[in-house]
Amino acid sequence: MLNRLKKIIFYFIFINIFNASSAQETLINIEKEYKSKTILSPDYYEVVARYAQILLVNDKIDDSFSLLQKEYKTAKKLNAFGNFAYLKSIESLQYSAIGEREKSKISFQEARINADKTSNFNIKGFVCYAGGWLAIRDSNEIEAVDYFLKALKYYDLETDYRNSARRKSVIYHELAQIYADWNEYELQEKYTIKTLDSALQQDNQDAIFSAYMAVGNMYEKQLYENPTNEKLRDLVELNYLKAIKIYHENEMIYPSDYSYVTINLASLYIKYYPDSHKEKAREYALMAQKVTNINDEPNHISSILEIFAEIALKENNKKESKKLFIEALDVLEKSMKKNTNIELSIYDKLIKIESEAGNYKEALAYQKKYLEVFKYVYDYKKLIHSKKIDADYEKKLQKKEYEKLQLISDKKEQQIQLLNIQNLERETQFNNLKLIEENQAKKLALSELGTQKKQQELKLARLETQTKNKDLLNYQEKLSYKEQINNFYIIIIISIALILILLLFLLRQRTKRMIDKENSYKLAIEKEKQHTKISALTSLLDGQERERERLARDLHDGLGGLLSATKLQLSDLINKKKDSQDDELKTISDHIDFAINKLRKVSHNLMPDLLIKYGLEAALKEFANRMKNNNLEIHVTFLSYSNTLVTDKQLFVYRIIQELVNNAIKHAQAKHIIIQLVEETNFYQITVEDDGKGFEVNNLEFKNSAGFINIQSRIQFLKGTFEIHSQKNLGTSFEFNFPKK
Numbered sequence: 081m082l083n084r085l086k087k088i089i090f091y092f093i094f095i096n097i098f099n100a101s102s103a104q105e106t107l108i109n110i111e112k113e114y115k116s117k118t119i120l121s122p123d124y125y126e127v128v129a130r131y132a133q134i135l136l137v138n139d140k141i142d143d144s145f146s147l148l149q150k151e152y153k154t155a156k157k158l159n160a161f162g163n164f165a166y167l168k169s170i171e172s173l174q175y176s177a178i179g180e181r182e183k184s185k186i187s188f189q190e191a192r193i194n195a196d197k198t199s200n201f202n203i204k205g206f207v208c209y210a211g212g213w214l215a216i217r218d219s220n221e222i223e224a225v226d227y228f229l230k231a232l233k234y235y236d237l238e239t240d241y242r243n244s245a246r247r248k249s250v251i252y253h254e255l256a257q258i259y260a261d262w263n264e265y266e267l268q269e270k271y272t273i274k275t276l277d278s279a280l281q282q283d284n285q286d287a288i289f290s291a292y293m294a295v296g297n298m299y300e301k302q303l304y305e306n307p308t309n310e311k312l313r314d315l316v317e318l319n320y321l322k323a324i325k326i327y328h329e330n331e332m333i334y335p336s337d338y339s340y341v342t343i344n345l346a347s348l349y350i351k352y353y354p355d356s357h358k359e360k361a362r363e364y365a366l367m368a369q370k371v372t373n374i375n376d377e378p379n380h381i382s383s384i385l386e387i388f389a390e391i392a393l394k395e396n397n398k399k400e401s402k403k404l405f406i407e408a409l410d411v412l413e414k415s416m417k418k419n420t421n422i423e424l425s426i427y428d429k430l431i432k433i434e435s436e437a438g439n440y441k442e443a444l445a446y447q448k449k450y451l452e453v454f455k456y457v458y459d460y461k462k463l464i465h466s467k468k469i470d471a472d473y474e475k476k477l478q479k480k481e482y483e484k485l486q487l488i489s490d491k492k493e494q495q496i497q498l499l500n501i502q503n504l505e506r507e508t509q510f511n512n513l514k515l516i517e518e519n520q521a522k523k524l525a526l527s528e529l530g531t532q533k534k535q536q537e538l539k540l541a542r543l544e545t546q547t548k549n550k551d552l553l554n555y556q557e558k559l560s561y562k563e564q565i566n567n568f569y570i571i572i573i574i575s576i577a578l579i580l581i582l583l584l585f586l587l588r589q590r591t592k593r594m595i596d597k598e599n600s601y602k603l604a605i606e607k608e609k610q611h612t613k614i615s616a617l618t619s620l621l622d623g624q625e626r627e628r629e630r631l632a633r634d635l636h637d638g639l640g641g642l643l644s645a646t647k648l649q650l651s652d653l654i655n656k657k658k659d660s661q662d663d664e665l666k667t668i669s670d671h672i673d674f675a676i677n678k679l680r681k682v683s684h685n686l687m688p689d690l691l692i693k694y695g696l697e698a699a700l701k702e703f704a705n706r707m708k709n710n711n712l713e714i715h716v717t718f719l720s721y722s723n724t725l726v727t728d729k730q731l732f733v734y735r736i737i738q739e740l741v742n743n744a745i746k747h748a749q750a751k752h753i754i755i756q757l758v759e760e761t762n763f764y765q766i767t768v769e770d771d772g773k774g775f776e777v778n779n780l781e782f783k784n785s786a787g788f789i790n791i792q793s794r795i796q797f798l799k800g801t802f803e804i805h806s807q808k809n810l811g812t813s814f815e816f817n818f819p820k821k
Contacts (some may be wrong), residue, residue, distance in 0.1 A: 114131045130461045172186075191207050205244065206247065208231035221261065232248060256271040382415075420456070433441050697721060697723065712745065712753070714754075722759060733757075735790075754767070765815070766816055771810075
């Protein structure tokens, strides 16, 4: 745990301090630098942060936190809000690294509050970066992305490019990792390339090594989706080789990362290159083995052993391969956090080896372990997906609240601007009033002179007005008459248009009602047909089951009893036999035994008593045991089954599986059959798979067969659906599901 802690903190220090050959040497160098600085030094608080971090790495935890507390108290007294926020961010990161989550949250909250009081974009960006780092450790990736993007915005505003570039490079790396987990390959590629470009600009060899490793890993994920793409394969190899070259040319302090790259490269040669590259795979696996400590990196050790096992398998040395696979599993058990992908891969290879060797019992045991691990991974992924959805929903609520507050703020700002404009308008109006009073005094003197002139003009105007009024009255009368005529025409046109629209509306409504009535009639007929079909199907299936039950009872009670009585009489006759009749009577007795066993088997197939008494799971397992032989293995698996399915439906499921298994044995010549029933929240899912010779799913002869029609009818009765996947010589998978209610 301590070594893991050191790795986390060292990765964080990677963005703040120079390279050193060891943690102890780095501590000595930074301690000297800290003692040589004063509080007036421009980089004093950055040195304090580095000193506190390296103390924590060297297990001097109390000294580290004491130093931070002393320095941020001093910063608070000086009202240095930015420096206080910076040191509080460092403290929150260190608390998180040692598992003190609550203290970490309190420190980060204080850092955020004080970061808002400073105008230093570098410190604002660092606080946001710390928030993203903490959010990732709390599995809140959505919040982490939000913090990282805010940090990038602040660093883009920072004038000190050298300092901000280092931290932006780390943020690019974190964003690339998150988008990789979300399968957002375009965004992953964008930030991975940014990480590499930033590292090359800084000429930081550690950052370049990590960037090439990340680029190689990115292309490897894309290669997994397109395994035949040789261009992607070669890009993966090129970037991993560049990372290894950087590691060899420089003194690196991350052997586990070197191990990770060499393991990935060896695995690449095994999975995606021809067998001629197996020696390259062995070479890089040995290189990884030299730098890997089994106590610190059991996942890496198990990966190395898996590669050696794969090489042995390619060399047809199955005994050595099996030994290495088992050893890899044992090492994997020592891991605090097992890599389930490695575990599943190893179990899959062991199943294949044991199956090819004919050790079906061991193969079955590995298959069960494989299913257990797969179920755990499946449940865990569902949990993570659920948490992600909840976090996304919470983020949207917060965004809506923020938008609401922003809208209120904008409205208040608009109100303030409006008040300012109104004040300016009032001042303008007041000045205008003064000017108007002066103008009015001057105009008053002129108006008196003008009044006399106007009185004379007014007399003349009155005479002219009288004449014009008469002409105007005549014109208005003509205009009024024309308007009345136009209004009359307009009213007639509008009335006709309204009548037409009403008629069209009524016609459309009548047509719609007729169509609705016709559709309702068709729907009622279809429902009646469906109901009749289901009733007929129910009667047919019930009749079949009753006939099966009667035949089973008649065979067991009638013919079975007769054969048993005949067997007893023959046994009595054998006791009284003559020596010359011994062979003949023994043959007859064997024939009767065979007939009795055959009769019991037919009777049980007609009506499974175990299903009625103990339920579907017991009946199917008994059926599987009865049908399997030296050339056939049948595996039955029930997942999350609560045994609440009603007996009638259990019988239908039993009949469907019985028909599918009989078809696989009769037509597919299968050697392995897997029957799996999974009970989900609202439905049941049943899968029957075989490794037989397969068939064409679209074959009309198959779809018209009596067996397929019986299966289809029973699934329809269960209101279920089904899918068939089959390929020649690759086997067949039949999957159907139906609702619980």
